[in-house]
Amino acid sequence: MVREPSKSNERKKILLSYLKIITIISFSSLIIGCGGGGSSDSVSINEEASPPATVLTGTFIDSEVSNIAYSTETRNGFTNEKGEFEYLNNETITFSIGAIQLPSSRAKAVITPLDIVGTQLINNTTVLNIVRLLISLDQDDNPENGIQIDDQAHENAQGESVDFSSSDFANSVINIVANSGSSTTELKSAEAALRHITSTFNTRPVADAGHNQVLQAGVNSLDATLDGGDSYDQDEHPLEYHWELLSQPDCTLDSCPRAVLINPSSKTPTLSNMSETGYYVVSLVVNDGFHNSVNKAEVTLTLNKSFPQAASLFGSAVVFSALAIGLKRRRQKLIQLISLKEHNHV
Numbered sequence: 001m002v003r004e005p006s007k008s009n010e011r012k013k014i015l016l017s018y019l020k021i022i023t024i025i026s027f028s029s030l031i032i033g034c035g036g037g038g039s040s041d042s043v044s045i046n047e048e049a050s051p052p053a054t055v056l057t058g059t060f061i062d063s064e065v066s067n068i069a070y071s072t073e074t075r076n077g078f079t080n081e082k083g084e085f086e087y088l089n090n091e092t093i094t095f096s097i098g099a100i101q102l103p104s105s106r107a108k109a110v111i112t113p114l115d116i117v118g119t120q121l122i123n124n125t126t127v128l129n130i131v132r133l134l135i136s137l138d139q140d141d142n143p144e145n146g147i148q149i150d151d152q153a154h155e156n157a158q159g160e161s162v163d164f165s166s167s168d169f170a171n172s173v174i175n176i177v178a179n180s181g182s183s184t185t186e187l188k189s190a191e192a193a194l195r196h197i198t199s200t201f202n203t204r205p206v207a208d209a210g211h212n213q214v215l216q217a218g219v220n221s222l223d224a225t226l227d228g229g230d231s232y233d234q235d236e237h238p239l240e241y242h243w244e245l246l247s248q249p250d251c252t253l254d255s256c257p258r259a260v261l262i263n264p265s266s267k268t269p270t271l272s273n274m275s276e277t278g279y280y281v282v283s284l285v286v287n288d289g290f291h292n293s294v295n296k297a298e299v300t301l302t303l304n305k306s307f308p309q310a311a312s313l314f315g316s317a318v319v320f321s322a323l324a325i326g327l328k329r330r331r332q333k334l335i336q337l338i339s340l341k342e343h344n345h346v
């Protein structure tokens with residue numbers, strides 16, 4: 001008997017096929033959802049899985065600019081006394097004084113007027129105009145210790161806007177600078193701005209006082225030439241030299257000639273009048289027109305007793321000995337004469 005083709009089996013097969021299809025569709029939907037395909041549920045899952053954004057701290061330097069307003073996509077406020085602000089990665093930041101906005105730039109750890117303008121040229125007109133305004137608003141008129149923007153500057157700059165690249169820039173900020181709460185009432189010059197920004201980005205020079213020297217003392221005092229020519233500045237600013245005689249041997253007599261530095265502001269000064277044997281220590285600091293060198297270099301000159309001097313002492317001893325012998329002989333001769341006279345008298 002032939003078994004009737006299993007209708008129930010076929011139904012089972014069809015049912016299984018449906019189940020497979022439903023399973024595949026469900027799985028695919030899940031994959032699409034996890035890939036950010038677009039359902040609101042899947043976005044919700046994504047948001048929950050993302051780590052919280054890290055709040056970063058950056059600094060606005062021209063030198064450090066404090067109490068300047070800033071805003072990013074998620075943050076706003078005023079820079080603290082260190083010129084610091086908060087931002088998130090990949091945000092854009094805009095600094096402002098009252099309603100005056102500086103050009104926007106990508107927020108990062110250190111922002112300078114060069115970054116804001118997007119140039120490397122410190123003599124760029126827009127850069128210099130930004131710096132001119134900032135140093136003119138500095139409360140104590142000393143940008144070297146940081147630039148502190150007064151609250152009054154923000155108040156007086158409400159409703160203002162400035163084009164930092166305009167040839168009319170100076171006129172547009174006259175009133176703001178005159179009433180900014182700073183001791184400065186006039187806009188600083190482009191030259192002052194250039195000097196300030198150069199100083200801000202200056203690399204300090206390195207002093208080199210030359211090689212140590214060993215000298216032999218002679219009958220007369222000695223002079224030695226020092227050489228600071230290996231001092232250098234990475235920015236190739238011209239250097240000023242400041243030599244100083246730190247120490248020299250103690251005087252062994254009640255008074256004796258002392259060594260002195262001749263032309264201590266030159267690259268190659270002279271240490272003159274060395275007479276006492278021992279160590280002479282000289283220091284050198286160089287200045288690049290903005291800052292002193294990162295170091296105070298030292299060089300030691302050692303003055304040793306020389307052979308001629310020793311010979312001279314030896315010669316003196318011989319002379320004294322000869323004199324002593326001569327005196328002794330003369331005394332013996334005198335005694336002999338006295339004895340002879342006494343004998344004749346007798």
Ligand SMILES: [Ca+2]
Nearest residue numbers: 138142143146
């Ligand atoms: Ca200041």
Ligand SMILES: [Ca+2]
Nearest residue numbers: 203235237288
């Ligand atoms: Ca320099």
